[in-house]
Amino acid sequence: MIVRMAKIAVMGPRELLLDVLAHIEHLGILQIDRESKPGQLKEIETVLQSVVLDRESLGQRFLYENLLQKIDGLLAYLPPGVGREYYLDNASIAQFLSEVIGKHLETLRGLDQEQKQLGQTQKELEAARLFLEAISPLFPKNNGKPILDYIGISIRDPQALTELQQHLQQETGKPVAIDTVKGPHAELLGVISAEHDAADLIRKKLSRDLVAEHQLPKELAGLPVPEKITALAAKRAALHDRQQQITAQLATFAHRWQGVYSHVRGWLVVQLSLLNATASVYQTKMCFFIFGWIPQEEVERFSRKLTAEFAGKVTVEEKEILVQELDRVPTALHNPAYFKPFEIFSRILPVPGYSSFDLTPYLGIFFPLFFGMMLGDMGYGFIVSCLGLFLLFRYRKKKLVSDGGKIMVVCGVYAIIFGMLYGEFLGTMGTVLVGLKPLLFDRHETILPMFYFAIGAGVVHISLALLLGGLSARRKGEPREALFKFISILFILFVSLLVATYIFPISKLLHKPLLTGLFIISLLLFLTGGLLAPLEALKHLGNIISYARIMAIGLTSVLLAYVANHLAGMTGSIWLGVLVGILLHGFNVLLGIFAPTIHALRLHYVEFFSKTTERGGREFAPLGKKGNSA
Amino acid sequence: MDGVIGLDKILMAFAAAMALGLSALATAWAQAKIGAAGAGALAEKPELTATIIILVAIPETMVILGFVIAAMILLK
Numbered sequence: 001m002i003v004r005m006a007k008i009a010v011m012g013p014r015e016l017l018l019d020v021l022a023h024i025e026h027l028g029i030l031q032i033d034r035e036s037k038p039g040q041l042k043e044i045e046t047v048l049q050s051v052v053l054d055r056e057s058l059g060q061r062f063l064y065e066n067l068l069q070k071i072d073g074l075l076a077y078l079p080p081g082v083g084r085e086y087y088l089d090n091a092s093i094a095q096f097l098s099e100v101i102g103k104h105l106e107t108l109r110g111l112d113q114e115q116k117q118l119g120q121t122q123k124e125l126e127a128a129r130l131f132l133e134a135i136s137p138l139f140p141k142n143n144g145k146p147i148l149d150y151i152g153i154s155i156r157d158p159q160a161l162t163e164l165q166q167h168l169q170q171e172t173g174k175p176v177a178i179d180t181v182k183g184p185h186a187e188l189l190g191v192i193s194a195e196h197d198a199a200d201l202i203r204k205k206l207s208r209d210l211v212a213e214h215q216l217p218k219e220l221a222g223l224p225v226p227e228k229i230t231a232l233a234a235k236r237a238a239l240h241d242r243q244q245q246i247t248a249q250l251a252t253f254a255h256r257w258q259g260v261y262s263h264v265r266g267w268l269v270v271q272l273s274l275l276n277a278t279a280s281v282y283q284t285k286m287c288f289f290i291f292g293w294i295p296q297e298e299v300e301r302f303s304r305k306l307t308a309e310f311a312g313k314v315t316v317e318e319k320e321i322l323v324q325e326l327d328r329v330p331t332a333l334h335n336p337a338y339f340k341p342f343e344i345f346s347r348i349l350p351v352p353g354y355s356s357f358d359l360t361p362y363l364g365i366f367f368p369l370f371f372g373m374m375l376g377d378m379g380y381g382f383i384v385s386c387l388g389l390f391l392l393f394r395y396r397k398k399k400l401v402s403d404g405g406k407i408m409v410v411c412g413v414y415a416i417i418f419g420m421l422y423g424e425f426l427g428t429m430g431t432v433l434v435g436l437k438p439l440l441f442d443r444h445e446t447i448l449p450m451f452y453f454a455i456g457a458g459v460v461h462i463s464l465a466l467l468l469g470g471l472s473a474r475r476k477g478e479p480r481e482a483l484f485k486f487i488s489i490l491f492i493l494f495v496s497l498l499v500a501t502y503i504f505p506i507s508k509l510l511h512k513p514l515l516t517g518l519f520i521i522s523l524l525l526f527l528t529g530g531l532l533a534p535l536e537a538l539k540h541l542g543n544i545i546s547y548a549r550i551m552a553i554g555l556t557s558v559l560l561a562y563v564a565n566h567l568a569g570m571t572g573s574i575w576l577g578v579l580v581g582i583l584l585h586g587f588n589v590l591l592g593i594f595a596p597t598i599h600a601l602r603l604h605y606v607e608f609f610s611k612t613t614e615r616g617g618r619e620f621a622p623l624g625k626k627g628n629s630a
Numbered sequence: 631m632d633g634v635i636g637l638d639k640i641l642m643a644f645a646a647a648m649a650l651g652l653s654a655l656a657t658a659w660a661q662a663k664i665g666a667a668g669a670g671a672l673a674e675k676p677e678l679t680a681t682i683i684i685l686v687a688i689p690e691t692m693v694i695l696g697f698v699i700a701a702m703i704l705l706k
Contacts, residue, residue: 348680348681348684447701447705448701448705451698451701545695545698546691546694546695548694548695548697548698549690549691549694551698552694552697552698598683598684598687599687599690601684601687602684602687602688602690605684606688
């Protein structure tokens with residue numbers, strides 16, 4: 001639900017401005033908005049000016065911004081962690097840090113660069129080691145100076161090997177041998193053996209033909225392969241030691257300084273938000289004026305706190321919110337515990353306008369209902385609920401996951417209820433094993449009743465959306481728009497009744513009055529909605545038909561469950577049947593969670609929300625909360 | 631005569647298949663376009679994941695309406 005807001009003006013002597021702002025920041029419930037200045041102050045508008053920071057405050061702001069930027073850069077070099085707690089005066093430590101941060105940054109930058117370089121060299125040496133170990137069996141075991149030169153290559157096309165060998169022999173006029181072996185990643189590695197004077201020519205040729213040669217560190221040149229491998233291992237060990245040293249140095253630095261820098265960073269954010277907030281404040285020669293928005297229920301507490309803190313020198317006055325100001329009022333959402341988890345769905349979209357509705361409660365009611373209508377199976381519902389409970393208790397501290405778990409539990413319960421109505425337990429298994437009978441109808445056999453049921457849900461949902469949209473328009477002072485939405489509900493009801501007379505055994509005598517009513521309603525739609533009204537009305541009907549997806553997704557779910565049982569039964573073996581059944585039902589549960597979620601959400605986002613709310617409201621961002629500024 | 635399917639039934643089955651098949655093709659085409667654009671958008675802004683999933687699901691209305699029409703033809 002959208003929290004009721006109040007517009008207030010805070011007034012006091014100019015010299016107390018920064019102290020008052022600091023106190024407001026501490027309370028964290030007022031969103032400063034210079035544009036919300038009430039019209040009644042027009043008589044003093046000539047003397048009302050924006051607060052301009054003096055030279056000292058401007059210098060301070062520049063210093064803080066600069067320091068904040070450097071601290072962000074410095075913290076990026078450090079491993080995640082909190083570091084030590086400390087209890088020093090923030091202003092003096094900030095001054096000290098601004099003097100030493102340059103040196104610290106230089107040290108960390110150097111260590112970071114060295115660390116990256118070492119990592120890169122390690123990767124190259126590792127690749128060289130793997131290559132050498134793979135090709136070592138191809139080399140003759142002579143311990144003296146090698147008679148031949150060896151060139152390592154990777155081969156993509158093994159069939160081109162003979163062609164390459166002949167080509168190189170023709171180019172050099174000397175014998176060239178190519179031996180191959182499978183590499184560590186199943187690739188083909190090759191070693192070209194040639195006399196020393198032919199080797200340079202071959203290298204040039206390979207480079208010209210874009211054949212990648214495996215390069216080894218220069219200091220290994222001339223060594224036999226086994227010694228090359230030993231030398232590589234020694235070099236890698238030395239590099240590893242240096243990497244460990246650097247990590248230890250960074251950890252020591254983080255332990256000593258990370259806490260201080262993080263703490264000062266938080267303080268700087270607050271100070272900058274206060275200095276920035278002054279730009280949204282008005283002043284006269286003697287007083288300051290702060291205008292803004294606060295939750296209605298907090299006005300009294302806010303006023304009492306400020307009056308007590310500044311011994312009555314600062315006053316708080318509540319101002320009237322005019323209809324034309326409704327677009328400026330920020331929106332804060334607050335929902336009861338049951339609906340709270342569903343905010344993860346409503347917050348995907350921009351916040352609703354203040355004069356509109358928070359649709360979280362409607363999502364909380366209809367989302368699990370549609371989910372249950374689509375999945376509608378006691379067995380699957382039980383599994384979904386158990387998965388939800390697992391997420392809820394296993395990830396209690398991760399709000400997003402635990403909220404998802406809560407939603408799954410509710411949806412699972414609805415799926416169990418609809419499973420009882422449809423008489424389904426893991427598809428037809430309940431019917432076969434215990435003779436489960438549907439209380440409402442059998443989805444497997446009766447497609448049309450399920451279709452009417454789904455469309456009926458659509459009529460109710462869309463009518464409710466139009467009702468809420470109409471009320472929202474009335475609140476905003478747009479009676480014509482409101483009337484159009486209310487008449488659209490009548491249009492939908494009349495069309496539904498007319499269609500029902502053709503489908504159900506309802507008296508055909510109703511045709512004439514219904515058609516006359518529709519004609520009158522259409523005229524009224526024209527009058528209130530203009531020339532595009534018929535299009536809009538047809539769009540509502542299209543939206544209602546879209547609810548047929550509830551039937552369609554439900555039917556796929558029940559048919560897949562039927563197929564799972566049928567295939568499991570066809571295996572002819574109990575254990576294999578159980579295995580096939582578990583696999584296919586598991587797959588169906590996954591689909592049963594994913595498809596109804598997406599489609600139930602879509603029905604809300606596209607069909608319901610588009611008629612109900614005006615999106616694009618301003619989210620309530622009080623000064624001091626999560627680093628908000630005015 | 632038993633075992634002989636009338637032309638009207640064949641035509642009805644063909645119409646139902648066309649209603650579902652063509653709308654499925656249209657949905658697939660639209661989802662391919664949205665999916666490709668969505669993947670591009672996600673590379674830039676991963677926080678749009680949920681919105682993109684919803685956008686990809688939107689064209690499914692076509693195949694669902696096709697399914698409804700096919701069901702109505704067959705169950706008439």
